[in-house]
Amino acid sequence: MDAHHYLLAHFRGARLRRQVFNTPADRSVQPARRIGRMSGQELRALMSRVPSSVAVVTVDTNGQRLGLTVGSLVALSLEPPLVAVVISRQAATHELLREAGGFAVSILAAGQEWLAQHFARGVPPIAMWRGIATEAGASGAPLLAGALGWLECRLRDELPVGTHTLFVGDVLCVQLGEDAPPLLRSRGDYASK
Template identity: 30%
Template sequence: MSSGAAMSSVTIDPARMRNVMGHFATGVTVITAVHEGAPVGMACQSFTSLSLEPAYISFAPAVTSTTWPRIREAGSFVVNVLAEDQQDVCRAMGRSGGDKFSDVVWDKAGNGAPRLAGSIAWIEADVEHILPGGDHEIVIGRVNALEVPRDAAPLLFFKGAYAALAG
């Protein structure tokens, strides 16, 4: 595709887009930070590695998210990659309102953000760039530290439900 390509005027039905994209299995993460002294977090399936040099990661929160503005304001965050036995953690972090951390065990990462116990990977990062992405924002984070604290299978999301690796 050339840089001078015309913009498409095709309208895609959002429900159809969600259904088709649901056929792409994704890992499940929780993005956490500390905002005004309190932990904040949100479930996120749009996480990906972006660059090895420099080390960048990316995720895309909805513009309607009530948690994302607090993470953005914090400026640094932790990506917690969930294990297949952490569906309860995902549900807690996916709900709106209330204390999402009341039943979640965590400690502080080097940047102060919550590292969730039982996660299979932790990635500490600073918000480097934020780009518009339709009804989402595209966040690029510069990685400062990362760790694999546990060897376990990942929590996956596929066709609107939790899934596990076969095997």
């Protein structure tokens, strides 16, 4: 099942579950105000209130390495093991990920805010890796030292979604790091548990 059909099936199932499990009391709850056409900024304001884990997606194609901080890592399936990341089509990592045919993910631990900020800045590729401790994964993509864990993925599918692309990866390898609290992002700031 490709990512598009997986997501459609998932959302149809969620809609059906809401129809089956809503009680009359649930249906009487009305939103505080009706929302017409909303802006992306309103969506960002709401979603920033929901804590999310922080990860760095890395790629390596013929020695050209890039990394990008993401808050959109999602485990899609355990059988087969699939994850997804959402990346702006404007990001340099976007095309390099396609070209590489795969990617690695370092899930950051508390105290690694500086790494999250570093890879969110869009540092030129030449300076991106100075002072960054890494180890090459089986795919060649860099794995960031000190992370909670690492994933190495082969690109399975991609789905254009608005200004971004949802990249689905077959998880080829999982490595656990230290059992530490995760780095989280909420309300525009980094925090730990």
